[in-house]
Every structure is written in structure tokens, then in C-alpha cells.
Amino acid sequence: MDDLEIDPNWDLMLDGNAAAGLFQEMFAVEMTACPTACAWCGQQGQIGRLLAFAHAPGIVLRCPNCMNVMMRIVETNETIYFEASGVAYLAFERSAW
Amino acid sequence: MKQPISWQIATVTGIHPETPRVKTITLTLPAWLPHRPGQHYDLRLTAPDGYQAQRSYSIASEPERIGEIDLTIERLEDGEVSTYLHDVVQVGDQVEVRGPIGGYFVWEKDLGGPLLLIAGGSGVVPLMAMIRHRFVAKSKTPTKLLYSSRSPEDVIYASELDSLGMAGDGFEVIHTFTRSQPANWRGYARRIDQQMLRETLTPIASVPLAYVCGPTRLVESVADGLVQIGVPPERIRTERFGPTGGTL
Numbered sequence: 001m002d003d004l005e006i007d008p009n010w011d012l013m014l015d016g017n018a019a020a021g022l023f024q025e026m027f028a029v030e031m032t033a034c035p036t037a038c039a040w041c042g043q044q045g046q047i048g049r050l051l052a053f054a055h056a057p058g059i060v061l062r063c064p065n066c067m068n069v070m071m072r073i074v075e076t077n078e079t080i081y082f083e084a085s086g087v088a089y090l091a092f093e094r095s096a097w
Numbered sequence: 098m099k100q101p102i103s104w105q106i107a108t109v110t111g112i113h114p115e116t117p118r119v120k121t122i123t124l125t126l127p128a129w130l131p132h133r134p135g136q137h138y139d140l141r142l143t144a145p146d147g148y149q150a151q152r153s154y155s156i157a158s159e160p161e162r163i164g165e166i167d168l169t170i171e172r173l174e175d176g177e178v179s180t181y182l183h184d185v186v187q188v189g190d191q192v193e194v195r196g197p198i199g200g201y202f203v204w205e206k207d208l209g210g211p212l213l214l215i216a217g218g219s220g221v222v223p224l225m226a227m228i229r230h231r232f233v234a235k236s237k238t239p240t241k242l243l244y245s246s247r248s249p250e251d252v253i254y255a256s257e258l259d260s261l262g263m264a265g266d267g268f269e270v271i272h273t274f275t276r277s278q279p280a281n282w283r284g285y286a287r288r289i290d291q292q293m294l295r296e297t298l299t300p301i302a303s304v305p306l307a308y309v310c311g312p313t314r315l316v317e318s319v320a321d322g323l324v325q326i327g328v329p330p331e332r333i334r335t336e337r338f339g340p341t342g343g344t345l
Binding site: 011012014017018021025046049 | 102137139153195196198199200201202312313314334335336337338339340
């Protein structure tokens with residue numbers, strides 16, 4: 001973890017809150033409070049806790065525990081591409097609707 | 098509630114300087130919805146050639162203020178959007194916004210407390226929405242705001258925070274200044290560290306709900322510090338703002 005802390009990308013790092021607008025566009029529901037789990041290490045937590053790297057063509061969400069990529073979201077004018085091969089599950093709470 | 102959010106055209110109805118680098122812009126929204134304190138709006142600017150720039154700004158005002166929102170914005174030297182909002186926008190202008198957005202970093206009176214709010218620089222903005230809501234909703238939830246700023250001139254909402262702190266309803270502000278302090282200052286004069294967190298936490302009777310917002314480095318170190326002194330991770334919510342114009 002020490003190498004990451006002197007990495008300039010560390011300062012630019014945000015969190016799942018930064019993707020909230022995109023999630024709402026894609027799924028029509030608020031998702032930052034959705035429980036999720038990392039497919040790599042099993043760590044559970046809410047989407048708002050994921051680490052977000054947005055200074056790229058798209059946004060990458062990483063597991064705060066093992067730092068592997070959980071989701072990638074890339075936008076073009078016509079399409080939002082959503083890749084979530086690093087997600088074990090997402091939980092949508094009905095009461096939140 | 099399931100609802101796709103869409104862009105709407107908001108009108109600037111007020112501009113209010115807070116500090117040399119920070120301004121509050123009041124927007125009237127045709128499709129205003131009550132927000133949850135801590136949420137944000139996305140704001141989008143479109144240049145005549147079609148180029149678009151979009152940023153997220155935390156709502157500073159309480160949801161009890163109907164029809165309009167305050168966005169408090171720090172001017173970043175190399176910022177595309179913040180420099181435009183500071184240097185060009187005038188009352189009567191229109192901007193596109195979308196929201197309110199967010200469900201993780203929110204607090205309402207019903208969520209209880211006690212509350213420990215920790216801010217670095219402009220990270221105080223979403224916490225201010227929580228503080229204002231708390232006051233308007235007449236909540237007595239014991240609340241402490243630990244607020245790190247470079248210098249006294251950089252404190253956003255300084256006089257409002259002072260008067261709220263004297264309201265006698267269980268709200269307290271603790272300032273720390275990292276670069277320069279007021280004359281005769283006896284308070285904290287350094288970055289937030291574990292000792293400061295411990296001292297802030299000690300008088301709080303039960304395990305608080307903690308909200309930490311500001312530059313990434315501050316949020317990381319404060320969240321780690323809170324865990325080290327025994328606050329359960331599930332009671333800590335964070336929102337990282339990325340780097341700011343200067344170091345804290």
C-alpha cells in the first residue's frame with residue numbers, strides 16, 4: 001500500500017459518490033448506498049466506499065481492500081458501457097425505492 | 098424512489114462571496130426536489146462549439162428551503178468549471194444541473210447520532226447542509242464539527258458557524274488552522290491527527306456517526322485515524338473531493 005500512497009494518482013482518487021450520477025442515469029435508482037462485494041477478495045461494503053479513479057477516459061471503481069478493479073464505466077455520446085466483472089453481487093434494497 | 102434524473106435549466110438568483118477563493122451561488126430550479134443533506138448536483142456547461150464540462154457540487158443549503166439550492170464552490174486555479182462560475186457567471190445567467198444525487202453520504206435528523214462531522218477546506222460544504230437542516234428541523238442531536246482550514250480567512254461560513262455554535266442546542270465547532278492562526282489563538286494549529294481525533298471524541302458519550310469530507314489525503318488519514326481509536330468502520334462515511342487548489 002505504501003507505493004500507492006506516493007503515487008500521484010492517490011491524490012486524485014475519489015470514491016463511489018463520484019459515480020452516483022452515472023449510476024442513476026443507468027439504473028434510475030440511487031446506488032451509492034447499495035451493498036456490494038468484491039469478486040476478487042470478497043470484501044463487502046457499499047458502493048460509496050469504493051475507490052474511484054476518474055482522470056481517464058471513463059471511471060474505474062476499485063475495491064478498497066485489495067485494490068483490484070470492480071467496475072469500469074465508459075461514456076460516449078450514444079452509450080454508457082458498464083463492465084462489472086469484479087463485482088460478486090449488488091444488493092438493491094426495495095425499501096430504498 | 099425509482100426515478101431517472103434529468104438535466105434542467107437553473108437560474109442564478111444570487112452570488113455571495115464566502116472567502117477570497119470561495120463563493121456561494123444560489124440557483125432557482127424549475128423542477129426542484131427536496132434533497133437529503135449531503136447530496137450533490139451535477140452541473141454542466143456547454144461552450145458555443147458544443148464542448149461540455151461537467152462537475153459535481155455538494156448542496157450547501159437545507160432541503161427545507163424550497164425551490165432553490167445553494168452551491169458553494171472553491172475556485173481552483175486550473176479549474177475549467179470553477180473559474181467560469183467564479184469569474185463569468187452573473188445573477189440571471191442559466192446553467193444546466195442534474196440531481197439531487199447521492200445516498201451514501203447523507204444525514205437526516207431521523208438517522209440520529211451523536212454526530213462527528215470532520216471537514217477539510219471545502220469539504221465542509223455537504224456537512225453544512227446537514228448542520229443547517231439539523232438547526233431548521235430543531236434537532237438536538239449532539240453534533241461536533243472538526244474543521245481544518247489553512248487560515249482564519251479560509252473558513253467558509255465562519256460567522257454562521259459561530260452563531261450556530263452559540264445556539265445552545267448541542268452543536269459545537271472546533272477549528273484547526275494548518276498555516277496561520279488568529280491572534281492569541283489557543284486552539285489547534287496543525288493537521289488533524291489521531292491525538293486530535295481522540296481529544297475530540299472523548300467527551301462524546303456513545304459511538305458517533307462520523308462523516309468525513311475533504312481532500313483525499315485528509316479523508317484517508319482521518320478515516321484511518323478514527324478506526325484506530327475505535328470507531329467502527331460502518332459508522333464512518335466518507336466523501337473524497339480530490340485535490341484542492343492548495344495543500345491543507
